[in-house]
Amino acid sequence: MPPRSGTLTLPDPIDPAQAQHDLDLLRRTAKGDRAAFAGLYDRFSRPLFSTALRILGDSREAEDVVHDVFLTLWQRSMEFSEDRGSPFSWAVTMTRNRAIDRVRQRRRRAEILADTPPADLGYGETGANTPADSAEALQARERAGAVRQALSTLPDDQQQAVELAFxxxxxxxxxATNLHQPLGTVxxxxxxxxxxLRDALVGKSQP
Amino acid sequence: MSPEELAEQLACLEALDLLEPSEGVTLATLTHQKIGLSAFQRDMREVVGQLAWLAPAGDPPDRLRARILAAPLHRRRTAL
Structure with missing residues (x-):
């Protein structure tokens, strides 16, 4: 295994201090602290909503997914294990899985899998509202910029595969079919x- | 592909929820055998979590915050 395993240091939002803050919020949420739950919402809702919207392309459905995820965070926060990851990655995983479940249901219903555009990975065609100019929104843009910069260090074929997979x-x-490549290559x-990407993110956060 | 590379590859696919069932069995076996694989799996989940920031930024509508915080939050499964 690579020597860096277990010592990952990434830029916001999972730098150690912020990750600890998220963990504190989640633990307080597990004890029924509504203020902490609201704090989690304010920390996570923007990237979770953006992710759901990117996957679903429908604002109302994205709202439903985020709503469902936060209710799950409230109901199951006591089951969270930090051995498996950060609260943020847990929330992202839930959001992504639920959004993808909806997409797959749609595909099954409409049998539109063949219409999935290859490499339709643009950042611009969003339908998303422009983020407000709050401090949190500015911070979110900085975080997004850091991750995009890290992604840009990958060769194009790897960027495409990772984004398509996510x-x-x-x-x-x-x-593999979508990219016209053998499965092993993908x-x-x-x-x-x-x-x-891990190495790039680690490198960015090191002095 | 070396066992280490296979373990890494399966952990990456797991983090993206792309594992086939048979691959999941293989990864579970490797996780028991390889020191450090669990930490690697955790790292990959964190990296994949970061990909959320690649989505075009959009503010959730204010009504969503109100809707979530006003939801019947008493329906918790168990107390701590």
Missing amino acids: FSGLTQQEI KARIRRGLLK
Whole structure:
């Protein structure tokens, strides 16, 4: 295993201090602290909503997903194990999985899988509202910039594979078909991409 | 592919929720065998979590905050 495992240091929002703050909020939420729950909402809602909206392309559905995720955070916060990751990554995983579930339901209903546009990964066609100019919004833009910069250090084929894997809701084989590449190639690109992304993010946060 | 590379690859796919069932079994076996794999899996989940910031930024509507915080939050499964 790579020597850095277990010592990951990433830029916001999971720098150690912020991750600890998130953990404190989640623990207080587990004890029924509504103010802490509201704090979690204010910390996480923007990236979770943006992720759901990017996957679903529908603001109302994205709202429903985020609503469902926060209710789950409230109801299951006592089950959270920090051994498995940060509260933020847990929330992102739930959001992504639920949004993808909806996409797959849609696809099954409409049988539109073949219409999924290859490499439709643009950042611009969002339908999202412009973020407010609050301090949190500015901070969010900085975080997004840091991750995008890290992603830009990857070769194009790895960027494409990682983004498609994260946002599309396609299976491994569907991603391979979509990219017109052998399955093994896609798996290797995802692995190399995530490893480089980790290294890039670690590098950015080091002095 | 070396066992280490296979373990890494499966952990990456797991973090993206792309594991096939048979691969999940293999990863579970490797996790028991390889020191540090659990930490690597955690790292990958954190990296994948960061990908959320790649979504085009959009503020959730104010009504969503009100809707969530006003929801019947008493329906907790168990107390601590």
